[in-house]
Amino acid sequence: MTTAPEAAGFVQTPAPSGRGRLYASTAMPCAPLPEREVFVWTPDGWNGESPLPVLYVQDGQNLFDARRVPYGAAWEIDACLSRLIACGAAPPILVVGVACAENRLAEYAPHPILQRASPSARAAIDAAWGRLPPAGAYAALVVERIKPVIDRAFPTRRAPGSTLILGSSMGGVAALECLARHPEVFGGVAALSAHLSLLPVDGTEMIPQDFAADIAQAVGAFAQDQMPPPGRHRIWLDRSELDIDRHYGPSHDALVAAMIAKGYRPGVDLMRRAFTGVGHNEAAWRDRLDEVLTFLLADVPA
Numbered sequence: 001m002t003t004a005p006e007a008a009g010f011v012q013t014p015a016p017s018g019r020g021r022l023y024a025s026t027a028m029p030c031a032p033l034p035e036r037e038v039f040v041w042t043p044d045g046w047n048g049e050s051p052l053p054v055l056y057v058q059d060g061q062n063l064f065d066a067r068r069v070p071y072g073a074a075w076e077i078d079a080c081l082s083r084l085i086a087c088g089a090a091p092p093i094l095v096v097g098v099a100c101a102e103n104r105l106a107e108y109a110p111h112p113i114l115q116r117a118s119p120s121a122r123a124a125i126d127a128a129w130g131r132l133p134p135a136g137a138y139a140a141l142v143v144e145r146i147k148p149v150i151d152r153a154f155p156t157r158r159a160p161g162s163t164l165i166l167g168s169s170m171g172g173v174a175a176l177e178c179l180a181r182h183p184e185v186f187g188g189v190a191a192l193s194a195h196l197s198l199l200p201v202d203g204t205e206m207i208p209q210d211f212a213a214d215i216a217q218a219v220g221a222f223a224q225d226q227m228p229p230p231g232r233h234r235i236w237l238d239r240s241e242l243d244i245d246r247h248y249g250p251s252h253d254a255l256v257a258a259m260i261a262k263g264y265r266p267g268v269d270l271m272r273r274a275f276t277g278v279g280h281n282e283a284a285w286r287d288r289l290d291e292v293l294t295f296l297l298a299d300v301p302a
Contacts, residue, residue, distance in 0.1 A: 008153035010040060016065045016074070019082040020044050028149065030141050033107060033133060037061060038146060039097035040154065041078050043085055051155040052094040053162035053300050055293075056142060056178075056186075058108070058171030060097020062282055073283040080289045089294050091302040096150055098142060100171070103130070105200060108167075108174040111135035112181075112226050113198070116218035121211055128200050138174055139181040147185070157301075160187040160232065164296055168192040168285050172237075176227075176255075179235075183228035190236035190296045192285045195244070196251035207247050216250040223258035230263040236271045236295055238288070243279035271295050 005012070010023035023040040030036055039060045046052065057063060057077065066074040077095055084090035101107050109132045114122055126132075142165070150156060157163070165186050167175035172191030179189040196219050199207055227235075237255060239248040256272050264270035273291075278284040 005040070005153045008149055010153060015041065015078055017076060017079040017082070019078050020046075022064060022078070025149075028146065030145055033137055033141050034101040036101055037099040038149075039064065039095075039099070040150065041081075041095040041097070042154070043092045043094075044082060045085075046092055049155060050092075051157045052092055053157050053164070053297075054094045054096060054150065055297075056096045056098065056147075056163075056165045056175075058098055058165075058167035058174050059100050059104075059169075061099040063095070063097040069282055071282050073281070073286060075282055075286045075289060077289060080286070080293065084290065084293060084297075089290075090297045091300050093297065093300070094150075094154055094156060096146070098146060105129050105170055106132045107138055108170040109133075110173050110177050110198075110222070112177060113173075113196075113215070113218045113222045116221045118214045121214040121218070124211060125198055136181060139178045142178055143182050143185055160185060162187070162300055164188045164190075164300070166190040166192070166292070166296065167194075168282075169195045169280065173198075179228065179233065180222070180226040183233065187232060187299070188234035188236075188296050190292050191238070192236075192288070192292065193239050193245050193280050194237055194248070194252070196255065197244070197247040198251075201244060201247065212247070212250045216254040219251045220254035220258045223255045224261065227259060227262070230259075230265070230269055234269050234271075234296060234299065235259060235264065236273075236292055238271075238273040238275065238292070240275045240278045240280060240284055242277070243281075245280050 009025045015022040020043045025038045027035045063075045063077045165175045172194035179186045239245040
């Protein structure tokens with residue numbers, strides 16, 4: 001049984017695109033992780049009663065309002081989905097944007113990959129990221145803390161085929177881990193510019209080849225051991241060819257190879273893309289969001 005969004009601490013706020021309705025909870029409790037903002041968008045034409053599928057998106061502060069984004073461009077996911085829904089390329093869907101905490105890198109850290117890395121690679125990451133939250137803490141936050149609040153406050157479809165997760169950069173890595181830990185909850189994942197190279201470098205720095213090979217091996221082992229078998233899930237993985245995305249080849253290759261070995265079919269339930277001429281930023285992710293969501297939502301019932 002659902003309650004009104006307001007009873008769950010959500011306040012309606014103007015949607016910058018003018019499309020749909022946007023709600024915000026400014027300080028949702030998330031212990032043991034820090035409290036944070038959570039945004040919920042519902043599409044135009046929804047009657048407020050029919051259950052909707054749900055898309056959970058990391059870095060939710062970057063989705064709707066460019067004034068909130070340090071990099072000057074929002075994803076404009078509300079405008080994107082409004083277009084796709086209007087032309088029948090996506091079903092009406094509810095978007096949950098989970099804002100990141102201050103220590104974003106540590107919070108999104110993929111423990112299942114780190115546990116498979118060599119001691120030297122793990123030491124380099126620990127030196128760069130500092131102290132990490134407990135393993136699985138972020139996935140538990142989404143599934144055990146935030147999702148129950150959403151399911152109480154809004155009419156939602158709760159089957160895995162109607163529950164998707166998406167993120168970019170380290171948020172994409174976190175989304176992959178959420179699917180790996182909870183395949184019974186999520187039916188698909190999209191990881192845009194997934195930062196599977198892990199070290200926090202900029203577009204001019206180089207990642208040592210031995211470190212890159214070590215992490216690629218760990219990513220492949222993680223995918224083989226913990227990602228779900230094919231048949232009930234869809235996976236999108238992409239990168240650009242500029243900025244830090246140019247480091248992603250080995251780790252992305254390893255993940256894709258492992259998924260194909262498990263039985264995923266490229267172009268069917270596994271999509272890998274590389275985009276030329278663009279970098280690692282919100283504007284680039286916004287510009288390919290139509291394609292991402294068309295694939296991710298293809299099997300979601302209307």
